[in-house]
Amino acid sequence: MSLPDSKPSPGIAAWRCEFQHSADEQAFLRHHLATTHGQLRVTLVICTLVYLGFNITDIVWLGYSSQTALLAGVRVAVAIAAMGGILMLRRWPDSIGTTQLVASMAELAGGAGFLLITALRSEEFALHAISMAIIIIVFYIYIPNRLLYSAPIAALSTLGFVLLAAGLGNLRPVELGTIATMLALTNLFGYVAAARYQLLLRHEYTAQNVLKNLSVRDPLTGCYNRRYLHQQLLETEISRAQRYQLSLTVIMCDLDHFKLVNDRYGHHGGDAVLQHFARLMQALTRDGIDSVVRYGGEEFLLILPETDLAGGELLAQRLRLALSAQPIAYGDQEISATASFGVASINFAQCSSSAHTNMITAADDMLYAAKNSGRNRVCSRQLG
Structure with a gap:
């Protein structure tokens, strides 16, 4: 895309x-x-x-x-x-x-x-x-x-x-x-x-x-916003994957204990963490191909065209390790942050055309599975 x-x-x-x-x-x-x-x-x-x-x-x-x-x-x-x-x-x-x-x-x-x-x-x-x-x-x-x-x-x-x-x-x-x-x-x-x-x-x-x-991007992080996701972005990538019988993977990401970050460092500190995480996702995804969406609050959604489940899991692990490995500079302080990831993937060459209807829901379910199993981890699911 x-x-x-x-x-x-x-x-x-x-x-x-x-x-x-x-x-x-x-x-x-x-x-x-x-x-x-x-x-x-x-x-x-x-x-x-x-x-x-x-x-x-x-x-x-x-x-x-x-x-x-x-x-x-x-x-x-x-x-x-x-x-x-x-x-x-x-x-x-x-x-x-x-x-x-x-x-x-x-x-x-x-x-x-x-x-x-x-x-x-x-x-x-x-x-x-x-x-x-x-x-x-x-x-x-x-x-x-x-x-x-x-x-x-x-x-x-x-x-x-x-x-x-x-x-x-x-x-x-x-x-x-x-x-x-x-x-x-x-x-x-x-x-x-x-x-x-x-x-x-x-x-x-x-x-x-x-x-x-301004109409399609989140002003804080520069990522796509949720309105653009549902109005055009997701349907475009699903249609393209269906037409060419390709794999499509989405990753739902959520910063762990983000409310505690806001409580301790204030909303400006929380904003710094959100911006850092957004830059990290944009740096590790393919420019001009993958899409990063701010889904809401501290939740982000990655859309990865022509990527199978293994590729989505690999990217999620890289993001998880990169975020947790280095504290985020905020003034004279450092903020440690981790995130949980839910990965859902469809191979349109092998599944029914309706399998994509619950794609984001499946990624969200995997995200909550990651959080319920201890946070700072990746859970995944193949659809269809």
Whole structure:
């Protein structure tokens, strides 16, 4: 079972508008992947229709000629590149890299195609400058791509346009300077708008993660809470074990004589023991696979996918020995603690599909058997 991060996401690199750690950035991109695909497909379709539609203006300005046919060929090539991008998205719907590649290819094809059209219709650079400004905005805002990719492509397209205007536009220096300034400002404002949008998305994602963790985790120990256990976690692991005919083991843990700890050291001392025990369980279980749940008070539940009874017993013994072997530091005092463990396991390849219905109850029964037989021990039971 994949564990949601219990910590807030780390900082965001402001200059590239991405999370500083690649794992957090990849998680963010995957979270938004379906939305990104939808936005990208819509943008590619609209841009394709616009590119093809402007073929009418070519005919109006130039009439029917070989130059018009060449312009039409350029527009069709850009449209084919856009449609190819949509097909790539359908072929690899789960690939973040493919999504970014399609977005970058669309920007490169759109920019290169427009520059070629501009070169073929060099008498209209003032009008082309307006279109270039619109294309820059599309690159920054409407094509969902990394800002690290969009900004250089937009800047290079702008530079190419200005060079074409200087070489082919027959413009006065003041006109060329005005166009260059306008496009530079369009790049600047486009970058600022895109940066704000990207930062806003990541701050929103971070806030959602914080709220999600608050809803599914115990604030004192950082373990999952009982509500999340019953709403999603347990059923998910049982369904997975049933589907693939795997073993599933749960361990019910309870700190021995915890009331005496609270009476002697106060509730802050009790909290220190709970936090220490939670850290110990999280350290000895498999990150991203096993789950640690604060079941209530001083009781914890471990869910161990793909683990048989012997594996559960071994882990319970390791936890029992590790907890009892070292006192817990609390200020200038040390608190000794032990725990009892009840283990219940199911092998879904050999048992009935209904055997899991009393799994936690069986682990709880084994826990009380451990307590009744002297505490600081492990009792176990195979179900089914």
